[in-house]
Amino acid sequence: MSIEMKPLESAERGSCPEEFSFGGTFSDHMFTQDYVEGKGWHDALISPYHTLSLDPSAAVFHYSQEIFEGLKAYRQADGTINLFRPEENIKRFNRSAKRMVMPEVDEQLHMDAIKNLVSLDQKWVPEQDGSSLYIRPTMIATSPKLGLGASANYKHFIITGPAGAYFEGGLSPISVYVADEYRRAVKGGVGEAKTGGNYAASLYASEEVAKLGYSQVLWLDAVEGRFIEEVGAMNICFVYEGKRIVTPALSGSILPGITRDSILKLAPAIGYEISESRLDIEQTLSDIESGKITEVFGCGTAAVISPVGKLCLKGKEYVINNNETGSVSKHLYDELTGIQYGTREDRFGWIQKV
Ligand SMILES: *Cc1c(COP(=O)(O)O)cnc(C)c1O
Numbered sequence: 054m055s056i057e058m059k060p061l062e063s064a065e066r067g068s069c070p071e072e073f074s075f076g077g078t079f080s081d082h083m084f085t086q087d088y089v090e091g092k093g094w095h096d097a098l099i100s101p102y103h104t105l106s107l108d109p110s111a112a113v114f115h116y117s118q119e120i121f122e123g124l125k126a127y128r129q130a131d132g133t134i135n136l137f138r139p140e141e142n143i144k145r146f147n148r149s150a151k152r153m154v155m156p157e158v159d160e161q162l163h164m165d166a167i168k169n170l171v172s173l174d175q176k177w178v179p180e181q182d183g184s185s186l187y188i189r190p191t192m193i194a195t196s197p198k199l200g201l202g203a204s205a206n207y208k209h210f211i212i213t214g215p216a217g218a219y220f221e222g223g224l225s226p227i228s229v230y231v232a233d234e235y236r237r238a239v240k241g242g243v244g245e246a247k248t249g250g251n252y253a254a255s256l257y258a259s260e261e262v263a264k265l266g267y268s269q270v271l272w273l274d275a276v277e278g279r280f281i282e283e284v285g286a287m288n289i290c291f292v293y294e295g296k297r298i299v300t301p302a303l304s305g306s307i308l309p310g311i312t313r314d315s316i317l318k319l320a321p322a323i324g325y326e327i328s329e330s331r332l333d334i335e336q337t338l339s340d341i342e343s344g345k346i347t348e349v350f351g352c353g354t355a356a357v358i359s360p361v362g363k364l365c366l367k368g369k370e371y372v373i374n375n376n377e378t379g380s381v382s383k384h385l386y387d388e389l390t391g392i393q394y395g396t397r398e399d400r401f402g403w404i405q406k407v
Pocket residue numbers: 123247283285286287288308309310311312313352353354355
């Protein structure tokens with residue numbers, strides 16, 4: 054199946070503005086395709102960015118049958134554009150689709166759609182240090198029917214927009230509050246799918262901790278409220294004695310991050326031990342107090358590596374590494390972004406050119 058192109062005239066096209074807000078500024082074009090039961094995916098099209106017209110009874114509005122992805126395109130010094138492990142986002146999109154009873158998308162078509170879109174809107178890939186073009190593939194259930202059940206119709210679309218450096222002027226630590234009352238996801242539920250409902254479920258706790266001056270929530274497992282899962286839209290890692298990195302093992306309710314997976318593969322190659330295990334919150338906090346844990350950081354596509362300077366549980370605050378960015382966080386950040394921007398050797402074959 055091929056993708057039809059209906060681009061704007063070149064004179065009508067814009068380019069990345071000097072000032073933009075992440076998630077609020079969008080490039081000139083978008084990709085769309087539709088699915089109808091019995092007919093399959095059809096009408097793959099790249100056309101000018103536009104609003105969607107949907108029936109108010111469309112299933113996505115009522116029962117949240119929705120999935121999304123998030124990846125970035127990085128401009129190299131020579132002007133060419135890199136994607137970082139896009140095939141992993143494409144595979145995860147299909148795993149999320151399966152879990153949400155939505156139709157899978159042909160992997161090659163999805164890849165072509167991303168590459169053609171970024172290539173057409175390449176003037177929108179910013180050039181400033183640490184900036185990128187954020188790519189947001191999405192699928193929604195569109196059947197105009199309130200009866201409960203999987204939708205018969207779907208729309209798959211991809212939009213893109215410029216993203217500035219996550220941290221202006223270098224990495225700065227965030228403060229994180231441990232959710233003791235609220236839970237994000239439960240084993241057997243949809244926590245490992247990238248579906249909007251997981252975020253809707255997390256907003257209340259995020260607002261509560263923001264009032265206390267914390268920027269993110271650390272989620273615990275929903276069964277015992279004891280094991281560490283992840284932070285906001287990031288997975289989490291703990292560094293013991295400056296050399297051993299531990300991250301929670303995937304539990305069924307943790308989102309399997311591609312940044313997390315990249316760290317699992319990269320860390321041993323640059324001199325760290327790394328393991329996945331169940332991390333008890335009380336034990337972990339006491340390891341912070343005793344100084345065994347020397348750094349904590351979140352990891353995800355948006356921030357790459359986000360050092361955690363403070364963890365708070367039930368009003369008691371634990372400061373990590375003097376609330377400063379540690380050397381392991383910085384090292385991993387430099388290595389990963391170096392691969393993404395083409396300044397370090399791509400030893401794992403993670404880069405695809407647009
Ligand atoms: C997307 C996401 C992550 C990070 O995944 P990456 O592939 O590394 O960007 C972590 N947790 C949640 C809940 C997410 O939605």
